[in-house]
Structure formats: C-alpha cells, structure tokens
Amino acid sequence: MDGNSSNRVKNKSAAPVQITAEQILRVALENQQTLKSGPKQRIDDLEELEDYRIRKRQSFEISIQGNKRVLAVYYKYADWEEGQKDFTRARSVYERCIDIDYRTPTTWIRYAEMEMRNKNINLARNIWDRAIGLLPRVSQIWFKYSFLEDMLGNYPAARAIFERWMKWHPEEQAWNAYVKFETRLKLFDNVRMVFERYIIVHPRIKVWIKYAKWEEKVGGDISQARTVYERAVKFFSEHSQIVQDQDDEVQLFITFAKFEERYKEIERARIIYKYALDNIPKHKAKDLFSTFSNFEKQHGDRVGIEDVIISKKRFQYEEDLKKNPKNYDTWFDYSKLEESNGDLSKIRDIYERSIAQVPPTNEKKHWKRYIYLWLNYAIFEELVAKDFDRSRLIYQACLKLIPHKQFSFSKIWIMAATFEIRQLQLDKARLIFGNAIGNHPKSKIFDKYIHLELELGNFDRARKLYEKCLELMPDSCVAWNEFAQLEARLGEKERSRTIYEIGVSQPTLDTPESLWKNYIDFEVQNKAYDNTRKLYRRLLERTNHVKVWISFTQFELKSNKTSDACRSIYMEAHKALQQSDKEERLLLLESWKQFEDTHGTKEQQELVSKRIPxxxxxxxxxxxxxxxxxxxxxxxxxxxxxxxxxxxxxxxxxxxxxxxxxxxxx
Structure with a gap:
C-alpha cells in the first residue's frame, strides 16, 4: 500500500444528513465580511459649505482643462451646480458648452430641461427658441418645445411652434404629431388643413391612406373619406413617377376597396378591384389578386377561384418544362407559385427537380442562371422552412457540383459563409472562406472575409488576409488603399506609409491614380508636407498630367501660405507642358490666371494674360x-x-x- 492510502474515502454511501447548495450559499453569505466604507463628510456651518463648493468647482475646472471638448464633463459640472441651487453658474456652464459646439442637441435639451425642472418657464422658452433657430433640422428639439407649451395649456403658442416647424418641411413624424395635437383639441378643420399641406410635402400613398382613415374614424364623414381615396387614385394615376413602390399602390386599392366593403358598398369595392387589376402590372398584383379572390369568396359566386388559377398555372409550367426542361426562368416562376401555395413537400420537389437540370457544358454563361436555383433553395430552407441542416447540405452540394478548375462563383462562397455566420459557426465560415481563396481567389471574397475579421476585432488576421490578397493580386489598388487605411486607422502610420510605398512601386496597377492620391492625402493629413512634395515630384517623373501640376500648386498654396512657391510651380508646369496637348496647356493657364487674379500683382496678372491663347x-x-x-x-x-x-x-x-x-x- 502507498503512503496516501489513509486519505482515501472508505465509505462512499450517502450521509444521513444531506447539505443542500442553498445552505452552503447561506453560510458563505453569513461569514462574508462587509467592506468598510470611507468616512462620510459632515458640513456643519456655512464656511465649511463654501469651502466644499470651492474645492468641488476647482476639481471640475481641472477636469475641464484636461478635457476641453468633452461635453460630458461640463454636463456633470452643470448638474452639480443645479444641485447646489446656483442656477447662474449652471447657466454659465451650459453657455460654455454652446460656445464649444452649438451643434450638439443634447446640450440644448439638458439646458432647457434644467430651467423647466426649476420652473423657469420663460428662460426655457428662450433656450428652446435659440435652439430651433440654430438647429432647425433636429426634430427632438421641436418636439420638446411644442410639448412644453402643450403641457402648460398654451395651445396657440404650441400651434405657432408647429407652424414654424412645418415651414422646414420636416419628416412625416412631425406632421403626425401636428395632426394628433389638433385632433386632441377637436379642431377638425385645422386637422384637414394640416393634412392638405402634409400630402403636398410628402406625396406618398401611406400619407393619403392615413388622411382617409382619419376622416373615417375621427372626422366621422364617410363621404369625405371616400373623396380622399378618389383624389389619391386620381393623383397617382396622373403622377405615376412619384410612386416609388408598386406594393404601396396595391395597398391603396386594397384599403379603398375594404373601406367600401365595410360600408356594404359591394359593387363599388368590386369595381375598385377590377380597376386595380387592369392598371397594375401582373407580377406586382399578387396581394391584390389574393385579396380580390377572398372578397369574391365572401360576396361572389367564384368559390374555388384561387385553386383553379393555381392549378391552371401549374399545368402551364409543366407543359413549358416538357418542351424545355433547362428553361431556368420557368423553374423560378414555378417555385414561386408553389411557395405562395405553402405546401413544403411540393416546394422541395420543385427545387429538387430544378437543380437536377445541370447545364450541359462547363461554360460559365450557362451556369449563371442555374446557380440561383441553388441559392433560392438554400434561402427557402433557412428562412421559410427553418431547416438549417438542410440548408447547409444544399450549400455543400452546390459547391461540390461547380467545376472550380474551369470557373467558380464568388456569390455562392459568400452566401455559404454568411449562412454559417448567422448560425454563429465562425470556424466553419472561416473554413469556407479559406477554401474559396484556395479555389477562387477573387477580391469580393477577400473583402467579405476581411470585413468579418475586422468586425470581430481580429486585426492580425485581417493583416494576413490583406497580405495574401496582395500576393495574389498585386495590381489591385483597392486592396493597397484599404490595407494602408486600416493601418492608419489603427495608428500605425509607419506601417501605412510602407504599404503605400510598396504599392506605388508595383510595375502594373489597375488604377494607379487612386493609390497616389490616397498616399498624398495620407501625408497631408499627417502634416508631412516635405514627404508630400517628394511624392508630387516622384509622381511628375512618371506622368506629366496637367491635373497633377494643378493639384501640386493647390497643395503648396494651402501648406505654404505663400504665393511665390505656388507661382514657381506654375512656371515649371508651363515649361514642362510646352509639348503637351493644347487643352491641357489651356487648362493650366486658366488655373494660373485664376491664381494670379487672387494673389498676384497687376504686372503678374498681365504676364499670365499674355500667355493665354x-x-x-x-x-x-x-x-x-x-x-x-x-x-x-x-x-x-x-x-x-x-x-x-x-x-x-x-x-x-x-x-x-x-x-x-x-x-x-x-
């Protein structure tokens, strides 16, 4: 026997008294020592109070000195002064915030709400009035200002605020608030006037529908509601370019017909449905036809209209597929028909039959439409059937079927990877992206993979991916720019500069002008003006383009703040472009003349004018x-x-x- 035999448990049977987890936690809490809190400060007289306030204000001022543009420090300062009932100092702090950045709505809102809390109503009005004058596009300020007057029962002032607001043509939410305000006061004529202006500023179908529903429910005038619907139909038939979405137009007819149906005007509703079916494209009238069929089932004699139409379309599709089984457009329409019917087994059968029709040749142009059948099938299983395992198998089968040696599709790789991301399977998504790069290294795949790693904060992985991308596609200026900009955002200026240097030194680039421009902008942003000048000189050795010369002069004018350096570059450019195209020389001279008109003397202006052709x-x-x-x-x-x-x-x-x-x- 070894030395630890005495520590072994000899009796493994249950103890007669069992201890629960609740008892263990209770004992632990009872034995837990309470932490000692710091000493509490007592203020016994006015002198100590003044001393405390001075020290506190000094602390706030020190914090502000270190964070002059951090408004949160000012807010804490103002809140403390408000707690001390020293409103004059609190106002002073808020005014300092406004001097720093008057565009921040939070400052104005906190400032006005402080005055409102302390019942300084006129001061609050003054603040709100200043705020809407400086920030007329911030809806929150208008809402709170009108709410103040509404809460005080000052309805004319609230109405005046709304009227001032409406002159700026705000978003729909503002108009809805105005309508609710007048409706609450039961001034229905005012509401109608607001709605008439509302539909002019926002001529959208949903606004007309809202107007008609208001007339029906609140206004209490059925004829007025019908008139609004009729005006809407006439307006959008004459101004069809305003309709942004055909579904909204369908919704207008459906709402109008249901309105007539509610008031037992069956024939009117039927006429509206028929008019809509005649004037709306058939591929957009799915909901309209479905609603019309339900209407006829209730009020007409066409009981089996929907089944008959679906059966007829199904028969037509089968006949078309017999003639040409590889007509993928027909398969798309057929699958949509079955999806609208909602029978999962039939939908899956159609998709399985469609993906079995593999293109006869390994040419990419024959696969472009076919591959979308797989995508639609996978999306259906994920979003409609909620069968995620089946969706994953569809993506895998599709990737195995594609002949990647001849061609591939970036879209299917990306869709498969994003599906795994939605399922929180990041390792599987990375594996798919890695296989995609190995089989089909395209910029879209690199972009999605890098975007994923950047969102996860894996910057080292993103760097490696950029390096791999540039190794495979060294002529891609987009990749060079994005890699350098990433390093610049991370504060790695030298890394970014090195990447730009390697990029511009490549023998072939697809858009070299964008890379040079970003490199120059990077140096300008970092105020490395000597490096910028060197870059312009290097760029001018490669190209003698007039726009480069003009950009160089503009840079010198902004960085040097003197006109002599800029003028010398214009002279150098004029000499260098002597053998260039006349239009380029004219463009340079016009830019030079504009510069001399602003910064030059009369003699210098005449000298340039003499050179104008x-x-x-x-x-x-x-x-x-x-x-x-x-x-x-x-x-x-x-x-x-x-x-x-x-x-x-x-x-x-x-x-x-x-x-x-x-x-x-x-």
Whole structure:
C-alpha cells in the first residue's frame, strides 16, 4: 500500500444528513465580511459649505482643462451646480458648452430641461427658441418645445411652434404629431388643413391612406373619406413617377376597396378591384389578386377561384418544362407559385427537380442562371422552412457540383459563409472562406472575409488576409488603399506609409491614380508636407498630367501660405507642358490666371494674360454618304502666342481679320 492510502474515502454511501447548495450559499453569505466604507463628510456651518463648493468647482475646472471638448464633463459640472441651487453658474456652464459646439442637441435639451425642472418657464422658452433657430433640422428639439407649451395649456403658442416647424418641411413624424395635437383639441378643420399641406410635402400613398382613415374614424364623414381615396387614385394615376413602390399602390386599392366593403358598398369595392387589376402590372398584383379572390369568396359566386388559377398555372409550367426542361426562368416562376401555395413537400420537389437540370457544358454563361436555383433553395430552407441542416447540405452540394478548375462563383462562397455566420459557426465560415481563396481567389471574397475579421476585432488576421490578397493580386489598388487605411486607422502610420510605398512601386496597377492620391492625402493629413512634395515630384517623373501640376500648386498654396512657391510651380508646369496637348496647356493657364487674379500683382496678372491663347473659329464642310458636300460645321482652335510668333502666316491672317472687322465697322 502507498503512503496516501489513509486519505482515501472508505465509505462512499450517502450521509444521513444531506447539505443542500442553498445552505452552503447561506453560510458563505453569513461569514462574508462587509467592506468598510470611507468616512462620510459632515458640513456643519456655512464656511465649511463654501469651502466644499470651492474645492468641488476647482476639481471640475481641472477636469475641464484636461478635457476641453468633452461635453460630458461640463454636463456633470452643470448638474452639480443645479444641485447646489446656483442656477447662474449652471447657466454659465451650459453657455460654455454652446460656445464649444452649438451643434450638439443634447446640450440644448439638458439646458432647457434644467430651467423647466426649476420652473423657469420663460428662460426655457428662450433656450428652446435659440435652439430651433440654430438647429432647425433636429426634430427632438421641436418636439420638446411644442410639448412644453402643450403641457402648460398654451395651445396657440404650441400651434405657432408647429407652424414654424412645418415651414422646414420636416419628416412625416412631425406632421403626425401636428395632426394628433389638433385632433386632441377637436379642431377638425385645422386637422384637414394640416393634412392638405402634409400630402403636398410628402406625396406618398401611406400619407393619403392615413388622411382617409382619419376622416373615417375621427372626422366621422364617410363621404369625405371616400373623396380622399378618389383624389389619391386620381393623383397617382396622373403622377405615376412619384410612386416609388408598386406594393404601396396595391395597398391603396386594397384599403379603398375594404373601406367600401365595410360600408356594404359591394359593387363599388368590386369595381375598385377590377380597376386595380387592369392598371397594375401582373407580377406586382399578387396581394391584390389574393385579396380580390377572398372578397369574391365572401360576396361572389367564384368559390374555388384561387385553386383553379393555381392549378391552371401549374399545368402551364409543366407543359413549358416538357418542351424545355433547362428553361431556368420557368423553374423560378414555378417555385414561386408553389411557395405562395405553402405546401413544403411540393416546394422541395420543385427545387429538387430544378437543380437536377445541370447545364450541359462547363461554360460559365450557362451556369449563371442555374446557380440561383441553388441559392433560392438554400434561402427557402433557412428562412421559410427553418431547416438549417438542410440548408447547409444544399450549400455543400452546390459547391461540390461547380467545376472550380474551369470557373467558380464568388456569390455562392459568400452566401455559404454568411449562412454559417448567422448560425454563429465562425470556424466553419472561416473554413469556407479559406477554401474559396484556395479555389477562387477573387477580391469580393477577400473583402467579405476581411470585413468579418475586422468586425470581430481580429486585426492580425485581417493583416494576413490583406497580405495574401496582395500576393495574389498585386495590381489591385483597392486592396493597397484599404490595407494602408486600416493601418492608419489603427495608428500605425509607419506601417501605412510602407504599404503605400510598396504599392506605388508595383510595375502594373489597375488604377494607379487612386493609390497616389490616397498616399498624398495620407501625408497631408499627417502634416508631412516635405514627404508630400517628394511624392508630387516622384509622381511628375512618371506622368506629366496637367491635373497633377494643378493639384501640386493647390497643395503648396494651402501648406505654404505663400504665393511665390505656388507661382514657381506654375512656371515649371508651363515649361514642362510646352509639348503637351493644347487643352491641357489651356487648362493650366486658366488655373494660373485664376491664381494670379487672387494673389498676384497687376504686372503678374498681365504676364499670365499674355500667355493665354487666342480662340479662332474655323469651319469645315461635312461630307455626306453620297460624297457630296453637306453643311458646314464650326469648331474652335487655340493659337498660343509662341506659335503665332513663329508662324508669319498666322500673323497675316490676324491682320486680315482685323482689316475686315474695321471695314465692317466703318
């Protein structure tokens, strides 16, 4: 026997007295020692109170010095002053907040609510009035201001506030609040006037429906409600471009018909349904047709209308598929029909039959429509049938079926990975993204994978993915830009600069101008102006584009704050672009002239004006298809001063034109 044999449990049977978990916790709580709290400060006289206040204010002021733009510190300061009943100091603190940033609505709201809590109503009104003058687009301020007057029973003032608000054409919530205010006061004529303005500012179908329902329920006038519906139908039939969603238009007809049905106007309702079916596209009239069928079941003689129509469409689809089983558009329509019917077994049967129709060739153009059958099937199982395991199997089967050596689809990889993310299976999602990169390395897949890791805060993983992406696609300027911007956001300026350097040094890039622009903007944001100048010089060695020169001059003007450096670059650019296109030279000279008009002397302005080319109108005869001469067409040609000096013929032409003008004037 070993030495630990005495510590072994010899009797493993249950003890006669059992101890519960509740008893263990109770004993633990009874034996727990209470933490000693700090000493409480007592203030016995006015002198101690003043001393306490001075120390507290000094503490707040010190906090503000370290956080001058952190408004939360000011709010605590103002709340403390309010607790001390020193409202003058509290107001002073809030005014300091407003001086720092008057665009923050929270400051105004807290300021006004402090005055309201202490029954300083006129002061609160003054604050609200200042706030809506400076921030007229902040709805919360208007709501609280009108609520103040409404709560005090000052209804004319509340109405005046709403009227001022409505002049800014606010969102629908503001108009609804105005309607409720007037309705509560039972001023129905005022409500109608508000609604008439409401439907002009927001000519949406739901606003018209709200107007009609108000007339029906609150206004109590059925004829008025019917008139509103009729006006709405007429308005949107004449202004069809305003209708943003056909479903809203369908809802208008359905609501109108149900209104007539409630008041036993069956024939009116039937006419509305028929008019809607004749004027709304058939692919958008699904809900309308369903509602009409239910209406006819209740009030008409077409009992089995829905079953008959579905059976007829099902027969038509089967006939079409017999002729062409690989017509994927027909499969889409057929599956939608069965989904509307709601029979899971039939829906799955249609999807299984459709995905069995594999394209005959391994050409991507034949697979583009087919692959959406798989996607629709997987989405149906996930969202409608709620069978997540079956949805996962569909994605896996689809990925096995695609010939990835010939082509692949980024969408199916991304959809499969995002499905696993929704199921909180991050490891499986990463595995799918990894397989996608191995089989089909495309920028979309990298973007989604990197976005996932960034949302999870895995910046090292994101860096590795960017490195892999740039290894496979070194010409992608989007990847270089995003990688560098990520490092800049993380505060790694040197890393970001190194990435930009490697990027611009690549021999081939798809959009190099965007990479250079972002690199230059990065250096400007970090106020590394010497680096920026070097970048412009390096860029000008690669390209002599006029926009680069103009951008360089604008940078010098902003960073240097002197016009001499900018002027020297304009001169250098003018010299460098002597052999360039005339339009580029003209663009540079126009920019230079604009600069000199603002910053230059009269002599410098005249010097640039002399370099501006003259515009000459020329005409050419357009040849017709039959070879004969057609009409003449005018076009402009620019002659620069140096060209005119070197070409005597141009000087003679100018003298002739001047002589001709002088003769005409005489």
């Amino acid at each position: 003259k515009r000459i109108v020329k005409r050419k005869i357009i040849k017709l298809p039959d070879g004969s001469d057609g009409p003449t067409e005018e076009y402009y040609e620019y002659i620069f001063p140096e060209e005119q000096a070197s070409n005597p013929g141009l000087k003679l032409m100018e003298m002739a034109l001047k002589w001709k003008r002088d003769g005409v004037n005489k």
